[in-house]
Amino acid sequence: MTLPNEKSTLLKDKLRNLLHPSQIELLNNVRLSPYIHHLQRDKGVLSTADFGIHEFVGVIVRGTLGVKHDFETRGAITHFYQKGDLILSLEIDEALNRQGTFWQIYEEVDIVLLPLQSKQWQSDYPQCSSTLITQASLMAAYVYQKHINNLGLDRKSYSVNWLRENKRLLGLVPRADLANYLDISKTSLKSFIKIALLDG
């Protein structure tokens, strides 16, 4: 069980990592608890409408999400979020969501989030608020750059390492989604899972 204070601390740590080193002190005296929201959801699809909040930055306290898209009527999954990961609503923002991106919950999630457009938050901490909005916006693009970079790595060694580090997901995520995420065939996935599990 994670207590409310721990959740707030977890989010604050993630926000610290999001900020530029020269800006971290902006968070020093910030008390996040009056502004944060909690969301718990069982398996299924999660869109911005479920949050009722236009723009937010959050952290996964528990559970697993996959980020799914529609590419020319075919489904694709580009990444997962698990406990401790930072999530940004910009990637599923309905106003610009041309790729039909949504969050697929594979395992009941508990998310703690900070609404970046909250008037109260912006008025109480104007500098921290504008800094976080700017960094979150840059980060939303950079997240995808990281996944692009991963696809540039050798498929076999990347896949085996990833499977080794994410064994837990083998029992949660359908094989087709895992193969799509790793950009390999289901046959390769089967063989890479064997290697990952055999080698420990």
Place this chain on the structure above:
Amino acid sequence: MAKTGEKVIATRLSQMTGLPEDTDFLLDFAEQFEGPIHFEANEQLWSTGDRVGYLWYIHFGYGFDRILLEDGTKMLNGMTEPGLFVCDEKSLLWGGLSKTDCIMYTPGTAYRISHNAWRDYVLNNEQMRNVLLNINAHFVQMRKLRLLKMKMMDKVAYWKYIQDRFPGIEKYCSQTEIAKYFGVSKSTMHRIMKSS
């Protein structure tokens, strides 16, 4: 008469946002850029390991930017072309050494603003910040599309599309760098190039 640097950049921002070219805050932001800086073919705008990062605006010329991957190899990351704002995103976000480089393959002209100056300006100017956030929200969608194309698009069709957009790309980037851009092995890339 040639446009001054701030007019060049303000015009481009006006095209991107629909705001009039003479909007005060667009002109003010554009004035923060240094330049024009001229480049010859094969000159680098920036290199991996640079300590000071800049956001560049490309006025003329074409080039490529490449990213250093965690396995120590380089991957073609994108094409640099007129009208583009380009930088090392990681150092824009968190400072530190650049993990990318950018080389021109034609002569070119660019303007630049240091990441620190950019950050100071954006954080202190709400109107410009809102404009940049809006531009970046579109950029997130473009980046997403790039990842999806890399994963889902027919590789031969994607290679033909890239060749049409950047004729002669294989003269300027190694086959390994291109293969990584497509998320395939070098031998698969060779087959794709042959079959097209």
